[in-house]
Amino acid sequence: MGSTNTIRILDGNTFVVSEDTGDIEATPSEPTGLFSLDTRFLSKWVLTVNGERLNALSFDDLQYYEARFFLVPGMATHYIDAKLSIIRERAVGGSFREQITVLNHDENPVDLEIRMAAASDFADLFQVKDEILNKKGELYTEVEPDRLRLGYRRGNFTRETVIASSAPARYDRDGFAFSIHLEPNQQWETRIDVHTVAVGPGGRDLRMGVRAHGTERLALQHDLEKWIADAPKVNSQHGRVASTYRRSLIDLAALRFSPLSLGGATLPAAGLPWFMTMFGRDSILTCLQTLPFTPQLSKTTLRILAALQGTRFDDFREEDPGRILHEMRYGETAAFEEQPHSPYYGSVDATPLFVVLLDEYERWSGDVELVKELEQESRAALRWIDEYADLVGNGYIWYERRNTDTGLENQCWKDSWDSISYSDGRLPPFPRATCEVQGYAYDAKMRGARLAREFWGDAAYADQLEREAAELKARFNRDWWVSDGEYFALGLDPDGRQCDVLSSNIGHLLWSGIVDHDRAEKIAQHLVSPRLFSGWGVRTLAEGEVRYNPIGYHNGTIWPFDNSFIAWGLRRYGFAEEAATVANGILDAATYFDGRLPEAFGGYPRDLTKFPVEYPTACSPQAWSTGAPLLLLRTMLGIEPHEGHLSVDPRLPVGMGRIEVLDIPGRWGRVDAFARGRLDLDKLGD
Numbered sequence: 001m002g003s004t005n006t007i008r009i010l011d012g013n014t015f016v017v018s019e020d021t022g023d024i025e026a027t028p029s030e031p032t033g034l035f036s037l038d039t040r041f042l043s044k045w046v047l048t049v050n051g052e053r054l055n056a057l058s059f060d061d062l063q064y065y066e067a068r069f070f071l072v073p074g075m076a077t078h079y080i081d082a083k084l085s086i087i088r089e090r091a092v093g094g095s096f097r098e099q100i101t102v103l104n105h106d107e108n109p110v111d112l113e114i115r116m117a118a119a120s121d122f123a124d125l126f127q128v129k130d131e132i133l134n135k136k137g138e139l140y141t142e143v144e145p146d147r148l149r150l151g152y153r154r155g156n157f158t159r160e161t162v163i164a165s166s167a168p169a170r171y172d173r174d175g176f177a178f179s180i181h182l183e184p185n186q187q188w189e190t191r192i193d194v195h196t197v198a199v200g201p202g203g204r205d206l207r208m209g210v211r212a213h214g215t216e217r218l219a220l221q222h223d224l225e226k227w228i229a230d231a232p233k234v235n236s237q238h239g240r241v242a243s244t245y246r247r248s249l250i251d252l253a254a255l256r257f258s259p260l261s262l263g264g265a266t267l268p269a270a271g272l273p274w275f276m277t278m279f280g281r282d283s284i285l286t287c288l289q290t291l292p293f294t295p296q297l298s299k300t301t302l303r304i305l306a307a308l309q310g311t312r313f314d315d316f317r318e319e320d321p322g323r324i325l326h327e328m329r330y331g332e333t334a335a336f337e338e339q340p341h342s343p344y345y346g347s348v349d350a351t352p353l354f355v356v357l358l359d360e361y362e363r364w365s366g367d368v369e370l371v372k373e374l375e376q377e378s379r380a381a382l383r384w385i386d387e388y389a390d391l392v393g394n395g396y397i398w399y400e401r402r403n404t405d406t407g408l409e410n411q412c413w414k415d416s417w418d419s420i421s422y423s424d425g426r427l428p429p430f431p432r433a434t435c436e437v438q439g440y441a442y443d444a445k446m447r448g449a450r451l452a453r454e455f456w457g458d459a460a461y462a463d464q465l466e467r468e469a470a471e472l473k474a475r476f477n478r479d480w481w482v483s484d485g486e487y488f489a490l491g492l493d494p495d496g497r498q499c500d501v502l503s504s505n506i507g508h509l510l511w512s513g514i515v516d517h518d519r520a521e522k523i524a525q526h527l528v529s530p531r532l533f534s535g536w537g538v539r540t541l542a543e544g545e546v547r548y549n550p551i552g553y554h555n556g557t558i559w560p561f562d563n564s565f566i567a568w569g570l571r572r573y574g575f576a577e578e579a580a581t582v583a584n585g586i587l588d589a590a591t592y593f594d595g596r597l598p599e600a601f602g603g604y605p606r607d608l609t610k611f612p613v614e615y616p617t618a619c620s621p622q623a624w625s626t627g628a629p630l631l632l633l634r635t636m637l638g639i640e641p642h643e644g645h646l647s648v649d650p651r652l653p654v655g656m657g658r659i660e661v662l663d664i665p666g667r668w669g670r671v672d673a674f675a676r677g678r679l680d681l682d683k684l685g686d
Helices: 127-128 217-230 239-253 280-290 296-307 349-365 368-373 375-387 436-453 459-479 507-513 517-527 560-574 576-592 623-637 681-685
Strands: 006-008 014-019 033-036 040-041 042-048 054-064 066-073 084-090 098-103 110-119 138-144 148-156 159-165 171-172 175-182 187-199 233-236 640-642 645-647 659-668 669-676
Touching: 014 084, 014 640, 033 187, 040 127, 040 159, 040 187, 042 084, 054 217, 054 640, 098 110, 098 171, 098 175, 098 280, 110 148, 159 175, 159 239, 175 187, 233 239, 239 576, 239 623, 280 296, 280 349, 280 560, 280 623, 296 349, 349 368, 349 375, 349 436, 368 375, 375 436, 375 459, 436 459, 436 507, 507 517, 507 560, 517 560, 517 576, 560 623, 576 623, 623 659, 623 669
Parallel strands: none
Antiparallel strands: 006 014, 014 033, 033 040, 042 054, 042 110, 054 066, 066 084, 084 098, 098 187, 110 175, 138 148, 148 159, 159 187, 171 175, 233 659, 640 645, 659 669
């Protein structure tokens, strides 16, 4: 496959990945095709003219929901004097639409056979990801006079792709074709509509709710314009900040996912191509990053996660009462319980983070009604921390998967198999506890206490939560401190031994507030030291650790989302210079990715590579990477809700110049924030 062009859509429910010609020719292991609801609805979509494949002169991804491809017949060395050109215009909304225009530039008439080869393997996204396409149902094709119907059926699980053209076509089992005659300078065009059908239990088409959002290009355009208009405006003397902000805002719009039960309300999907669905942790952290800019996402996220909160014990899904889901899927493997994501609850951080987001959202919005509406769900989440998450009985949140076939081994944000280790490189036994999750638990208890005292009318419960938080903080600072390195351990094993590596997780501890103030300065120093800070950002694992690898997924790469929360934590403890250093590195890196930060990039030293090296299989766009520049803006300007008002305390990196953030929404209405960075005296001297 050649270079790929990714079309990102309005609601995050559908996406297309194609070659730079617009063609799709997928193998079971390639994330190319038309995808929706975790199913590939088109695995082949190849345009030919007179039996010849086409080559791209250029392509333009006009908006996240549309693209245009300019093509000619022949190989790259042959088409300089091409007498024919083809334009493919593609848009994705609730369905997939493609306009094909053929132009004859010859002085003579031509007769052409235009053909589109079409097929679908209806692969589940998990099958694509795992490179295992094992279909247990029946694939079928129905050729009708005015359409082609591709389908897959397994019990009451049915998926169909229905293809029709505005110009008369000859349909067959392998696609459809047109025989056309063009006079000199004449053009021909047709519009092809591809509708996806997803039938669930009871014969209901699950796509109906999605289709109601509107599939027309104009509706998508108006929605994007409104999304941008409703968000604060960012102007900056340094152009990278404003351009990165706009790119993030548009990508965030593209990643909006509409769960089938919400009737059009949206929350952030995790990322393209593998994670275009709701994730508890990812959606919550993205909402925290973007609260000053797109607060509406938080309300939807809180409500849908509350609605799907665990209510029982289920080892297959790793569900407990009060536990917040990790991941929800709609594909075949989830429907037939070949994997547990219907939903799956195997994370230990989403549950305390749910309470953190509810409190933070109220601080910004003043939405007391939502706080009261979600009181019982919040109490259940706080109860889960103490009653079900403490597997060892020492007051910490632990994890050990109960679904040993398909459950996640590591249920923290660093969820790869080798992300938690001792300093000698060995992996600890289970259950495991990681440091940042204890910080989230502390923060949840403190915030839960505020909610209980101010809105739930339960001062006794508030006192209890504050007492528990204080005890947790004291216990944590005793048990997790690595005295010979003067930092907090990444994790503990069930015997209390420290996973004593130096990691980026210590920055999350600052954000949560669990760090004793007399130890915060050492943590700040570590975060911007050469072992952790590459010049572009803070590495997930420090240089010099046994498992350090600059392109190891969680063992040395730089994650923009991770860095945004690290910077926020540094500001919380008063380390504004260090926060600005981290923010500056990440925003510098963003310019090399045209403003779109990937999921992760290499942890190589900046003076070695001179540019950030993208991780080879990073999701892009990814929600919490998209949210990172927004949280960094908040951090640099020191924008915080304070006693019903918005306070601003800017500390910009040296040389950044003036930044304006206008019309910041909140309980105060809309206000503006301004900041000016200090001059770079060294450059002035030059």
